[in-house]
Structure formats: C-alpha cells, structure tokens
Amino acid sequence: xxxxxxxxxxxxxxxxxxxxxxxxxxxxxxxxxxxxxxxxxxxxxxxxxxxxxxxxxxxxxxxxxxxxxxxxxxxxxxxxxxxxxxxxxxxxxxxxxxxxxxxxxxxxxxxxxxxxxxxxxxxxxxxxxxxxxxxxxxxxxxxxxxxxxxxxxxxxxxxxxxxxxxxxxxxxxxxxxxxxxxxxxxxxxxxxxxxxxxxxxxxxxxxxxxxxxxxxxxxxxxxxxxxxxxxxxxxxxxxxxxxxxxxxxxxxxxxxxxxxxxxxxxxxxxxxxxxxxxxxxxxxxxxxxxxxxxxxxxxxxxxxxxxxxxx
Amino acid sequence: xxxxxxxxxxxxxxxxxxxxxxxxxxxxxxxxxxxxxxxxxxxxxxxxxxxxxxxxxxxxxxxxxxxxxxxxxxxxxxxxxxxxxxxxxxxxxxxxxxxxxxxxxxxxxxxxxxxxxxxxxxxxxxxxxxxxxxxxxxxxxxxxxxxxxxxxxxxxxxxxxxxxxxxxxxxxxxxxxxxxxxxxxxxxxxxxxxxxxxxxxxxxxxxxxxxxxxxxxxxxxxxxxxxxxxxxxxxxxxxxxxxxxxxxxxxxxxxxxxxxxxxxxxxxxxxxxxxxxxxxxxxxxxxxxxxxxxxxxxxxxxxxxxxxxxxxxxxxxxxxxxxxxxxxxxxxxxxxxxxxxxxxxxxxxxxxxxx
Numbered sequence: 001x002x003x004x005x006x007x008x009x010x011x012x013x014x015x016x017x018x019x020x021x022x023x024x025x026x027x028x029x030x031x032x033x034x035x036x037x038x039x040x041x042x043x044x045x046x047x048x049x050x051x052x053x054x055x056x057x058x059x060x061x062x063x064x065x066x067x068x069x070x071x072x073x074x075x076x077x078x079x080x081x082x083x084x085x086x087x088x089x090x091x092x093x094x095x096x097x098x099x100x101x102x103x104x105x106x107x108x109x110x111x112x113x114x115x116x117x118x119x120x121x122x123x124x125x126x127x128x129x130x131x132x133x134x135x136x137x138x139x140x141x142x143x144x145x146x147x148x149x150x151x152x153x154x155x156x157x158x159x160x161x162x163x164x165x166x167x168x169x170x171x172x173x174x175x176x177x178x179x180x181x182x183x184x185x186x187x188x189x190x191x192x193x194x195x196x197x198x199x200x201x202x203x204x205x206x207x208x209x210x211x212x213x214x215x216x217x218x219x220x221x222x223x224x225x226x227x228x229x230x231x232x233x234x235x236x237x238x239x240x241x242x243x244x245x246x247x248x249x250x251x252x253x254x255x256x257x258x259x260x261x262x263x264x265x266x267x268x269x270x271x272x273x274x275x276x277x278x279x280x281x282x283x284x285x286x287x288x289x290x291x292x293x294x295x296x297x298x299x300x301x302x303x304x305x306x307x308x309x310x311x
Numbered sequence: 312x313x314x315x316x317x318x319x320x321x322x323x324x325x326x327x328x329x330x331x332x333x334x335x336x337x338x339x340x341x342x343x344x345x346x347x348x349x350x351x352x353x354x355x356x357x358x359x360x361x362x363x364x365x366x367x368x369x370x371x372x373x374x375x376x377x378x379x380x381x382x383x384x385x386x387x388x389x390x391x392x393x394x395x396x397x398x399x400x401x402x403x404x405x406x407x408x409x410x411x412x413x414x415x416x417x418x419x420x421x422x423x424x425x426x427x428x429x430x431x432x433x434x435x436x437x438x439x440x441x442x443x444x445x446x447x448x449x450x451x452x453x454x455x456x457x458x459x460x461x462x463x464x465x466x467x468x469x470x471x472x473x474x475x476x477x478x479x480x481x482x483x484x485x486x487x488x489x490x491x492x493x494x495x496x497x498x499x500x501x502x503x504x505x506x507x508x509x510x511x512x513x514x515x516x517x518x519x520x521x522x523x524x525x526x527x528x529x530x531x532x533x534x535x536x537x538x539x540x541x542x543x544x545x546x547x548x549x550x551x552x553x554x555x556x557x558x559x560x561x562x563x564x565x566x567x568x569x570x571x572x573x574x575x576x577x578x579x580x581x582x583x584x585x586x587x588x589x590x591x592x593x594x595x596x597x598x599x600x601x602x603x604x605x606x607x608x609x610x611x612x613x614x615x616x617x618x619x620x621x622x623x624x625x626x627x628x629x630x631x632x633x634x635x636x637x638x639x640x641x642x643x644x645x646x647x648x649x650x651x652x653x654x655x656x657x658x659x660x661x662x663x664x665x666x
Contacts, residue, residue, distance in 0.1 A: 203417070206415065206476070207427075209408075210428050211397045211399070221416050
C-alpha cells in the first residue's frame with residue numbers, strides 16, 4: 001500500500017512537471033503581456049518593469065528560474081496586484097473556496113445519493129419521476145440562474161438567508177446550494193442507474209432468498225456496490241468544487257480563489273495564472289489519488305498495484 | 312409418506328409490453344419429506360418460475376400469481392405477506408442458484424454472507440455465527456475454512472463458490488432446498504462433486520430437495536421422482552424408474568431420445584426435438600407440444616389432453632393414452648430402455664378431464 005502511494009506520488013510529480021511546462025509555454029505563446037493595456041506605457045517604464053520582473057531574460061532562463069522557485073513553493077509576485085505575492089492570493093482565497101467547496105460537496109453527495117437510491121427503489125413510481133425531473137432541471141439550469149433564484153426567493157422575498165458576502169455560516173448556505181445543484185443532480189442520476197443495475201444482480205436475489213428485508217438488502221448488499229461509479233466521479237468533482245466556482249463567487253461576492261483564476265487570464269498576470277494552475281493541478285491529482293485509494297477499500301476485487309498478493 | 316410441499320393448480324403470468332406471458336399454467340405437484348423431486352424441461356418451460364414462485368422471489372409486478380395454492384407444512388405461501396415470507400425464506404426454504412459466479416455479493420466476505428442467515432434466523436451473536444459459518448464451510452468441503460471465511464468471493468473458484476452457496480442455503484437447516492440448475496455453470500468433474508455433496512448433506516440433514524435441471528443424466532443420479540414440464544405445464548410425472556423405463560408422453564420420449572448414451576456410435580446423429588417451445592403470450596389451443604410432436608393427432612390441435620394415471624405415482628397428459636388412440640411405437644432409443652413395471656395399472660385411468 002505504501003509502495004503504491006509512493007509510486008503514485010512520483011507519477012503525480014511527473015504530471016505536475018508536464019502541466020507546468022505546458023502552461024508556461026502556452027501562456028507565453030499567447031500575444032500580449034501583463035503590461036500591454038489600452039493605454040500604451042512609455043517604453044522606458046515598460047523596459048524597467050520587464051527588467052524588474054525578469055521578463056527581458058531569455059525564455060529558458062525564465063523557465064528554469066520558475067521551476068526552481070516552484071520547487072520551493074514560491075509562486076512569485078503578482079504583476080497586477082502590487083505588493084502581493086501569488087502565495088498571498090492563494091493563502092487568502094483558498095480557505096474560503098475550500099470551505100464553500102466542501103459544503104457543496106457534502107450537499108451534493110448526501111442529497112444526490114439519497115435521491116438516486118429513493119428513485120431506484122421506487123423504479124417507475126412517482127418518487128422516481130419526481131427525483132428524475134429534479135435531476136434534469138438541476139443539470140440543465142445553469143448555476144448563475146440557480147444562484148439568482150435562491151437569492152431572490154430565500155434572501156430577498158423570505159429573508160431567511162443573507163443575500164451575499166462572506167461573513168458567517170449563514171452566508172455560506174446559499175452559495176453552497178447553488179454550487180451543489182448541478183453535481184447533486186448528476187450524482188442522483190448516476191446513483192439511480194447504478195443502483196438499478198445492482199438491484200437486478202443475482203446476489204440481490206440471493207440476499208432476498210436468505211429472508212433479508214428490503215432495508216437490509218439495500219443497505220448491506222446494494223448501496224456499497226452501487227456507489228462505485230459515484231466514487232470515481234467524486235475525484236474530478238471535488239477538485240472542481242473545492243477550487244471554487246468563478247460564477248458563484250462573483251454573484252455572492254465571495255473572496256475565493258475562483259475569481260483570481262479567471263481574472264488573471266485576461267490580465268495576463270503570468271505568475272498568478274501559473275501559480276493558480278499549478279495549485280489546482282495539485283488538488284486535482286490529490287483528489288484522484290484519494291479516489292483510487294477509496295476505490296480499493298470499497299471493492300476488494302481491485303488490488304492496488306504494488307500491494308503484495310494475499311494482503 | 313408425509314407431504315412437505317404441495318403445489319396446487321399454480322398459475323403465474325408476467326405482464327410485459329407484448330402482453331401477458333402465461334409462464335406457468337396450472338401446475339400441481341408435491342414433495343415428500345426427505346425426497347428429491349427433479350423438475351426437467353427446456354428453457355422457457357416454466358421450471359425456474361415455478362421454483363421461484365414457491366419462494367415468492369418473482370418480482371411482482373410484473374409477475375402475478377393468478378391462481379393456485381402453495382401449501383408448505385399446511386400453510387398457503389401464496390397468502391403470506393412479504394414480512395411473513397422473510398421468516399420462511401432462508402429459514403425453512405433455502406435456495407441455490409444457477410450461476411455461482413454472480414450469486415454471491417462480490418464486496419462482502421463469504422463468511423459474512425453465511426453469517427447473515429444465522430444472525431437473522433437463528434438469533435446467533437456475530438461470534439457464534441462466525442464459528443458456525445466455519446463449521447458450515449467445513450461441512451461443504453472447503454479446505455482451510457478458518458482462512459476462507461474471511462475471503463471474498465473472487466478468491467474462490469466456481470465450484471468453491473457453489474459450495475459456499477450451498478452453505479448459505481443450508482445454514483439454518485431448511486426443510487426444503489430448491490436447487491435451480493446448480494451445476495449448469497460448472498464443468499463436469501466439479502458437477503459430480505457438487506451433486507455428491509448435495510446427496511450427502513441431504514442424507515445427513517433430511518432435507519427435501521427440488522432439483523431443477525435440463526440435464527437428464529443429473530436427474531437419474533439425484534432424483535426420487537421427476538416432473539417433466541413443457542410450456543408451463545407438467546406433462547408427465549413419476550418416479551425415476553417410471554420416467555426412464557416407462558415414459559408415456561411423447562415429449563419425454565423426445566428428451567430421452569436426445570440424451571447421448573455410451574452405446575450410441577458416432578455415425579448416428581443425436582436426435583433432437585424439432586422446432587422451439589411455443590410463445591406463452593398466446594398459448595396454442597389443444598396440446599402445446601402438438602406442433603413439434605411427430606405423434607400428434609388431430610385432437611391434439613383442438614383439445615387439451617386429459618391427465619392419465621398409469622400407476623399410483625405415474626401421471627401423463629397425452630391423448631396417446633386414451634383408449635381410442637392408435638397404438639404408437641416410441642423412438643428407437645426409448646424403446647431400447649422400456650421395461651415392464653409391475654406397479655402399473657392394467658389400463659391408464661383418466662383423473663382429470665380435459666377442459
């Protein structure tokens with residue numbers, strides 16, 4: 001097991017290196033730079049700025065410089081936010097995005113799995129149809145419409161929750177729900193179809209022939225097997241949700257990481273683009289590793305390569 | 312002999328998009344205490360549906376018990392609620408399925424799957440149940456049961472899994488064991504071992520067995536009595552000797568003739584019953600077997616045959632037994648095995664008029 005994780009970490013470093021390299025060169029290949037704007041800067045000032053940030057040096061020097069500083073977890077200064085480093089941005093934005101993301105993830109998994117199971121157990125009855133109508137709506141309604149709708153109904157009309165900003169736990173609920181709607185719907189559909197498939201398996205009939213009740217069959221024999229596809233979807237989902245959603249953060253005025261990511265691209269803020277991309281990649285890779293480990297724990301048939309036989 | 316199970320005029324249908332499929336159309340039989348009844352027939356003859364209906368395992372809907380009684384120890388299982396059935400399934404009636412590769416839960420330890428039954432029906436504590444599970448694994452011939460009990464199904468071979476399934480089915484000493492083609496998915500050497508094991512356990516525990524199969528070789532080896540099913544009906548029923556040495560229904564003749572035997576040489580082609588079973592959405596008028604029956608008479612296409620009694624234990628539903636029917640010769644392969652049985656009546660007696 002440890003050997004397996006060690007090997008996977010090695011592969012993660014390799015992927016990370018490839019991601020850094022690809023982003024670095026793609027970014028430089030795009031026309032324009034951090035200091036090209038509507039108003040052209042005087043050439044002397046631009047030269048000074050380029051010199052200050054080291055943009056005048058040959059690309060290979062910049063590239064290797066960047067690699068060494070990243071290895072020391074130093075993402076460099078931001079070009080646009082004067083006096084702030086990329087590390088500062090991540091340190092202030094990530095905890096917010098992480099909290100919001102985890103909350104949304106809990107809602108999505110909890111509600112999604114529950115809805116999916118209810119739908120599957122009542123296959124082709126009204127509960128099934130209701131859950132699936134919800135799922136179709138949840139998938140097709142964009143999150144910003146959902147967000148505005150929640151704000152309008154729950155915050156403005158009913159006054160149950162605050163409209164926006166990031167101050168107390170109450171402030172986190174609406175954005176978390178808005179962020180979770182799509183994934184909830186998707187997980188519900190996924191759980192339903194995989195549950196239906198599991199319920200038609202021979203071992204469910206065996207369980208029934210043992211005299212187990214419907215509840216016991218569902219809990220002991222069906223859910224664990226039905227959750228496998230949900231778990232594999234959880235990797236990319238959690239990475240996506242935890243790193244924040246630009247749209248939701250904008251609508252609710254949340255100081256998360258998502259807005260930095262999107263704005264940095266239009267700003268050509270090289271170090272922020274790089275820093276946030278690398279950071280996101282690390283989280284995505286870690287989430288996928290966690291999912292793979294969880295997979296091995298849920299399904300005994302999956303042997304994590306590197307583990308000894310019979311362990 | 313005491314009857315453990317008596318099925319009376321059972322009718323089961325399934326509602327499908329294509330219409331109502333009448334899978335079982337008035338089946339009656341009984342199983343005595345400690346005996347083995349084999350139900351044989353080709354795919355789609357309703358033998359599996361019959362057995363699963365006894366356990367009330369068919370999904371309802373689309374399945375429906377339209378008529379009939381299933382008397383188990385004198386109680387009608389058709390009238391039981393789901394909750395009451397849970398107390399019978401696994402406790403009084405155990406079941407083994409066809410495919411051992413898929414009938415155990417892949418993510419649960421084998422021992423735990425046996426323990427479930429013990430905890431549910433014998434009120435054992437988990438520790439007691441585990442001990443008993445190890446005993447059961449030993450009983451069904453699994454070596455190193457202490458280690459095996461903690462393993463998952465994928466660590467077992469096919470034959471071992473079927474042994475584990477038998478351990479599950481027999482965990483709470485059921486009075487009746489239903490084995491739905493338990494050896495079909497296994498290779499021949501393992502088949503023989505599993506059959507030996509079942510016979511052995513039956514002797515030890517006194518369990519009655521309903522053995523569903525389409526393998527007549529297995530029937531000869533296992534059964535006390537045989538019921539031959541065709542198109543949702545029992546067309547002939549009798550003791551093993553009666554079915555093998557004095558078959559009366561042309562369908563049984565067909566089955567026996569298509570069984571390979573050691574003295575048939577390789578030049579002769581193996582006989583087969585031509586055609587395929589009828590569509591049970593619209594069961595044919597008259598005898599369902601008539602279109603495939605080389606001995607069919609005009610009445611076979613018009614009127615269902617009555618049930619004849621050939622001896623105390625031997626029944627067959629065919630017009631050929633009618634006093635007015637012409638005398639016919641069974642196929643060569645069957646004729647060779649015919650014997651005169653002393654228990655037969657002088658003449659077949661009609662017990663149930665045709666409808």
